[in-house]
Amino acid sequence: MSGEAELLLELKHRVGSCIDEAESKLHSLSQDIWSCPELAYEERKAHDKLVKFFSQEDGWRVDSHFKLETAFRASWVVGGREQEDVVNVGFLCEYDALPTIGHACGHNLIAEVGAAAALGLKAALETTKGLPVRVQVTVLGTPAEEHGGGKIDMLREGAFEGLDVVFMAHPSKEDAVYLPCVAEHDVTIKYQGKASHAASYPWEGINALDAAVLCYNNMSVLRQQMKPDWRVHGIIKHGGVKPNIIPAYTELEYYLRTLSCKDLPVLKKAERCFRSAAMATSCEVEVEFARNTFDNILRNTTLEELYQRNGKALGMDFTIDEDVLKNESGSTDFGNVTFVIPGIHPYFYIGSKALNHTEEYTVAAGDARAQFFTLRSAKALAMTALDLLLCPELLQRVKQEFTEAKRKENRI
Numbered sequence: 329m330s331g332e333a334e335l336l337l338e339l340k341h342r343v344g345s346c347i348d349e350a351e352s353k354l355h356s357l358s359q360d361i362w363s364c365p366e367l368a369y370e371e372r373k374a375h376d377k378l379v380k381f382f383s384q385e386d387g388w389r390v391d392s393h394f395k396l397e398t399a400f401r402a403s404w405v406v407g408g409r410e411q412e413d414v415v416n417v418g419f420l421c422e423y424d425a426l427p428t429i430g431h432a433c434g435h436n437l438i439a440e441v442g443a444a445a446a447l448g449l450k451a452a453l454e455t456t457k458g459l460p461v462r463v464q465v466t467v468l469g470t471p472a473e474e475h476g477g478g479k480i481d482m483l484r485e486g487a488f489e490g491l492d493v494v495f496m497a498h499p500s501k502e503d504a505v506y507l508p509c510v511a512e513h514d515v516t517i518k519y520q521g522k523a524s525h526a527a528s529y530p531w532e533g534i535n536a537l538d539a540a541v542l543c544y545n546n547m548s549v550l551r552q553q554m555k556p557d558w559r560v561h562g563i564i565k566h567g568g569v570k571p572n573i574i575p576a577y578t579e580l581e582y583y584l585r586t587l588s589c590k591d592l593p594v595l596k597k598a599e600r601c602f603r604s605a606a607m608a609t610s611c612e613v614e615v616e617f618a619r620n621t622f623d624n625i626l627r628n629t630t631l632e633e634l635y636q637r638n639g640k641a642l643g644m645d646f647t648i649d650e651d652v653l654k655n656e657s658g659s660t661d662f663g664n665v666t667f668v669i670p671g672i673h674p675y676f677y678i679g680s681k682a683l684n685h686t687e688e689y690t691v692a693a694g695d696a697r698a699q700f701f702t703l704r705s706a707k708a709l710a711m712t713a714l715d716l717l718l719c720p721e722l723l724q725r726v727k728q729e730f731t732e733a734k735r736k737e738n739r740i
């Protein structure tokens with residue numbers, strides 16, 4: 329084994345032992361977040377916990393409320409000379425929950441993975457003499473993945489500037505380096521009608537609930553004509569107030585998903601469904617597309633292969649089930665990040681076969697059994713970062729693949 333390979337192996341061991349040593353405080357971090365679920369942009373307690381966590385660790389510079397009220401940044405620099413270029417490696421922490429069912433997507437564990445990977449990488453690097461590059465480890469706390477897209481706001485605000493590569497990992501029912509993550513456009517539809525006594529003079533009213541029901545049915549009919557990989561799903565958020573009052577106001581929220589943002593026809597077709605329901609019922613309609621559009625994930629197979637190799641060395645059993653590997657896994661604002669900086673978003677098993685966004689998954693994300701798997705994923709991420717830092721050609725390859733992938737998608 330060459331001296332370089334030996335050093336890499338030794339540092340990877342250091343990552344593992346540091347994360348194991350920090351096991352108890354990392355577990356409390358995710359437990360605290362799990363037991364107090366907070367919605368998008370309101371994750372104040374989680375923000376404060378994470379800021380406190382990094383402030384209590386040696387050497388981290390911590391910026392609380394970084395660009396968004398509930399976002400933060402923690403960074404640490406090592407090696408090289410001050411004037412040298414820095415290789416800046418980012419780990420992301422998510423920590424928002426879902427309404428009514430808490431941490432059913434396990435974002436408390438995403439926060440733990442990000443924190444653990446950063447601690448592990450720092451511990452390995454600070455013991456290394458003669459690093460080939462100056463390195464910055466950056467942790468970004470990114471709010472509002474489940475609603476709004478905090479990473480997209482943060483990209484707009486320049487929070488990711490200077491990063492060379494970015495890592496996060498998402499809890500799931502299996503280990504997978506990649507699951508199809510699609511583009512998403514969210515839209516709110518508001519119908520304004522006119523109230524009237526529903527038994528005495530219904531002809532005086534304009535029924536906004538009828539508009540909402542027609543809208544819902546129009547979308548269900550549209551579904552027949554959609555490409556197999558499009559998804560449209562919605563809810564009626566307001567459906568009226570009392571059976572004897574003709575509903576004067578109704579509101580729906582729809583998520584429209586396509587393989588990539590380029591598949592715009594679904595938006596046009598959906599908009600016709602919304603507007604025609606208003607016309608049929610004589611209601612006024614407002615169609616509000618969300619501020620942020622979620623991108624699909626731009627894959628980086630160099631990063632995926634490195635993560636997979638490290639994961640396998642740690643005992644991960646990556647799924648080969650084609651049904652799982654081809655099935656859409658939803659959307660993420662990390663997709664937008666991958667069009668700006670090369671990154672990976674692997675999935676990790678948490679010791680349960682429960683499905684995300686179910687009450688069973690909430691229980692699993694808070695169960696002590698998830699800890700081994702969560703920390704294993706953090707180790708694999710930090711080890712992948714080490715591969716890039718100790719072998720600059722690999723980082724070059726990651727960046728080259730990123731540029732080529734963007735060109736193929738016409739995003740350069």
Ligand SMILES: NCCCC[C@H](NC(=O)CCCN)C(=O)O
Nearest residue numbers: 473474475476509657658659660
């Ligand atoms: N409409 C806001 C975004 C919803 C994102 C949500 N994300 C996840 O479930 C994480 C899955 C990662 N593949 C979704 O509904 O897809």
